[in-house]
Amino acid sequence: xxxxxxxxxxxxxxxxxxxxxxxxxxxxxxxxxxxxxxxxxxxxxxxxxxxxxxxxxxxxxxxxxxxxxxxxxxxxxxxxxxxxxxxxxxxxxxxxxxxxxxxxxxxxxxxxxxxxxxxxxxxxxxxxxxxxxx
Amino acid sequence: xxxxxxxxxxxxxxxxxxxxxxxxxxxxxxxxxxxxxxxxxxxxxxxxxxxxxxxxxxxxxxxxxxxxxxxxxxxxxxxxxxxxxxxxxxxxxxxxxxxxxxxxxxxxxxxxxxxxxxxxxxxxxxxxxxxxxxxxxxxxxxxxxxxxxxxxxxxxxxxxxxxxxxxxxxxxxxxxxxxxxxxxxxxxxxxxxxxxxxxxxxxxxxxxxxxxxxxxxxxxxxxxxxxxxxxxx
Numbered sequence: 118x119x120x121x122x123x124x125x126x127x128x129x130x131x132x133x134x135x136x137x138x139x140x141x142x143x144x145x146x147x148x149x150x151x152x153x154x155x156x157x158x159x160x161x162x163x164x165x166x167x168x169x170x171x172x173x174x175x176x177x178x179x180x181x182x183x184x185x186x187x188x189x190x191x192x193x194x195x196x197x198x199x200x201x202x203x204x205x206x207x208x209x210x211x212x213x214x215x216x217x218x219x220x221x222x223x224x225x226x227x228x229x230x231x232x233x234x235x236x237x238x239x240x241x242x243x244x245x246x247x248x249x250x251x
Numbered sequence: 252x253x254x255x256x257x258x259x260x261x262x263x264x265x266x267x268x269x270x271x272x273x274x275x276x277x278x279x280x281x282x283x284x285x286x287x288x289x290x291x292x293x294x295x296x297x298x299x300x301x302x303x304x305x306x307x308x309x310x311x312x313x314x315x316x317x318x319x320x321x322x323x324x325x326x327x328x329x330x331x332x333x334x335x336x337x338x339x340x341x342x343x344x345x346x347x348x349x350x351x352x353x354x355x356x357x358x359x360x361x362x363x364x365x366x367x368x369x370x371x372x373x374x375x376x377x378x379x380x381x382x383x384x385x386x387x388x389x390x391x392x393x394x395x396x397x398x399x400x401x402x403x404x405x406x407x408x409x410x411x412x413x414x415x416x417x418x419x420x421x422x423x424x425x426x427x428x429x430x431x432x433x434x435x436x437x438x439x440x441x442x443x444x445x446x447x448x449x450x451x452x453x454x455x456x457x458x459x460x461x462x463x464x465x466x467x468x469x470x471x472x473x474x475x476x477x478x479x480x481x482x483x484x
Contacts (some may be wrong), residue, residue, distance in 0.1 A: 205277045220357075220484050221346070221395040 123169040129169040131161055138209070140200060141169070145181050153181065157188050173184070173200050176189045219236065323431050336368030339392040343399035346371065347391040347484075348469045355470035359397050359453060366409045374450035376459070377467045382446055384412055393484045397463070407445070419448030 121127070127143045136159070145153035147163055155161040156171070176194040178187060191197075200206040218226065263282050264272040266340070274282065289296055340346070344360045358380050362368045369387055373380030457463050473479065 167396045216481070217483055219395060220464055220471070220482075221345070221463070224469065226463050228462060228465070 121173060125180055126176045126190075128174040128176065128200075129154070130169055130172060131135050132165070132166045132170045134164075134248065140172075140196070142176060142178070142187065143169075144178070144187070155184075155187055157184070157191060172200070173203070174206065179217065208242065260380075304309075324400045332365070334387065336363050336369075337387060337392060338407075339394070340369070340387070340390075341396070345372040345393045345397065345467070346397040347393065348380075348385060348389065350389045351385075353383075355420065355472055356465050357469070357471060358382050358385075358391075359399070359457075359467070360392075361402065361404045361449075364407075364409050370404060370407060372446070372449055372453065373467070374453050375446050376450060377464060378453060379459070382442075382449060384406065384409075395463075395466075396451065396457070401456060401466075402449055403452075404449060405439070407449075411451060430480055446480075 119169060123143060123146065125145065129141055129143060131137055131139045132143060139156060139159070140161075141154045141156045141164070143152045144155045144161065147153055150165055150167075151163050152166060152169070153161060154164045174194060174196055176192070178190045182190065201210065212222045254297050261412045264279055267273055280286070280402065287297075315345065340360055342360060342362055346360050348354055348356050348358055348371075354477050356373070356378050358373055358378070361372060361382075364384065366368055366384075367387075368384040370382065371380070371385050372382050375381050376437075454464075
């Protein structure tokens with residue numbers, strides 16, 4: 118029934134708090150509720166499991182590795198690319214892009230949507246005509 | 252007196268501690284050179300006699316004594332500071348006007364006038380907003396900038412927007428109805444020409460950016476799902 122397990126080396130997404138949206142690696146388990154968590158650009162800290170969303174990605178590390186070992190293991194497992202190519206990762210990138218749109222960008226987006234809708238309707242009309250003809 | 256070089260103020264009797272000087276009274280007497288002044292004056296300290304007092308100008312008794320003591324209001328020496336321009340508003344920024352006749356219009360910012368108001372133009376050909384003054388508080392600044400280097404707005408000032416002084420009309424009884432009908436506010440030709448010159452260079456730089464012209468022609472409005480506090484302008 119469960120596919121993603123809390124284990125040492127599991128990559129998780131922080132979904133609450135100051136580090137919202139950051140990818141971290143579970144580096145040790147403290148007790149039933151908390152894990153020791155680490156990422157290449159942050160100080161190692163403890164987090165409640167409720168704050169983490171587990172991903173499919175794991176890396177191969179021993180319990181509480183040194184920062185250098187952690188970074189090396191992340192490079193080896195190619196976490197960054199795997200994440201950015203996964204559908205979850207891609208959705209997040211799109212969300213961020215949409216949130217950062219300028220007023221002018223939103224206007225251009227509206228024009229593009231209208232244009233696309235127009236093209237689709239043209240094709241649909243063609244197909245309808247073909248169907249009606251036969 | 253001709254302005255002389257200011258020598259740094261030297262303290263003759265520095266404080267050892269608050270209230271206690273380094274030198275005693277007799278030492279200070281010597282330091283100040285009072286002995287030399289006395290010697291110059293023949294053993295006595297120089298005295299100056301009082302100058303003969305000028306006779307005070309005869310004051311007339313006031314014509315009017317007010318019945319009650321009325322307090323005079325205190326003097327107001329306040330000088331208003333020049334309005335601070337928001338950091339996000341620079342010449343060439345596209346602004347969204349939020350109130351008034353042109354609410355929702357996207358407009359190009361030209362410069363800040365001495366009164367603190369922002370000088371802004373449509374351009375007129377694009378969205379019907381002429382050279383106009385607008386208050387910073389009624390404006391959202393977007394991060395879209397237009398190249399404004401070819402535009403010269405040095406001549407335009409607050410006086411450009413002042414109301415024309417009306418000529419005094421003589422009161423004629425029978426002419427009341429006719430006089431009212433003749434008052435038409437026609438824009439003087441100079442203002443129209445000024446608008447054209449300012450807009451000519453602007454429109455060129457606007458057409459250089461794709462879609463910017465249609466963008467400026469459209470009005471801004473909040474649609475479903477748009478949360479203003481989450482929008483990036």
